[in-house]
Amino acid sequence: MAAEGSSSIDALGQFQLHPALGGIGASVNFTQSNLMMVVASLLVLALLWFGMKPRAMVPGRLQAAAELAYESMMSMCVEQIGPEGRKFFPFVFTLFFFILFGNLLGVFPYFFTFTSHIMVTLALALLVFVLVTAVAIKEHGLHFFSYFLPQGIPMVLAPLLVVIEVISYLSRVISLSVRLFANMMAGHVMLEVFGAFIIMLSGLGWLGYFPAGLSFGLNTILIGFELLVAVLQAYVFAVLTCIYLHDAVHLH
Secondary structure, X not given: OEOOOOOOEOOOHHHOOOEOOOHHHHHHOOEHHHHHHHHHHHHHHHHHHHHXXXXXXXXXXXXXXXXXXXXXXXXXXXHHHOHHHHHHHHHHHHHHXXXXXXXXXXXXXXXXXXXXXXXXXXXXXXXXXXXXXXXHHHHHHHHHHHHHOOOOOOHHHHHHHHHHXXXXXXXXXXXHHHHHHXXXXXXXXXXXXXXXXXXXHHOOOHHHHHHHHHHHHHHHHHHHHHHHHHHHHHHHHHXXXXXXXXXXXXXX
């Protein structure tokens, strides 16, 4: 937001963490980011609980939404991983909706997008990385390390290719975390900048009303775009997780 009494724009100030719940949050370092994680988790549980509670033959809107969420995630897991994907469905389902609600919450006033912090997305990416590696070792034992040495290559190139494959494997953490973090942060910075333009331009009197109106219209479009990006980034994170699990199960 534009600083009070100044023309400067502090677009990154919205990402600062502050204690939530008053003195209780300050004493245990419980920030608004942690609070939004709790809210996102409760919203996912509420969707499933209240959506499936009626168990109606002709589902209402909430039940239809819960069933659609379940079926779409199950289909994605089975299609991307194979029949083994059913046992990974709870993890992928939870991951997708936790990220989705985390992305969407920040669009609303007085809420915070915890996925705009690199430490949050990095923790999620590390969780996926550790799970995928553990599954691969459990399924294939020491044969898992053959993943880093493609078959049929000349042995003279083996040292170079092993290094490349290891770097590529480790870069999954960076790819998952930075993609989500960068997209969510960039979107909110743009919203902040154009929102500040509206306030600054409207303060110029009638000369600023027209450009302020343009900024308002553009900001409205950006909000719709941000909602689309929020869904897309959660989906991409879940799809890549399924692809990595497929590689771990089938080792190719």
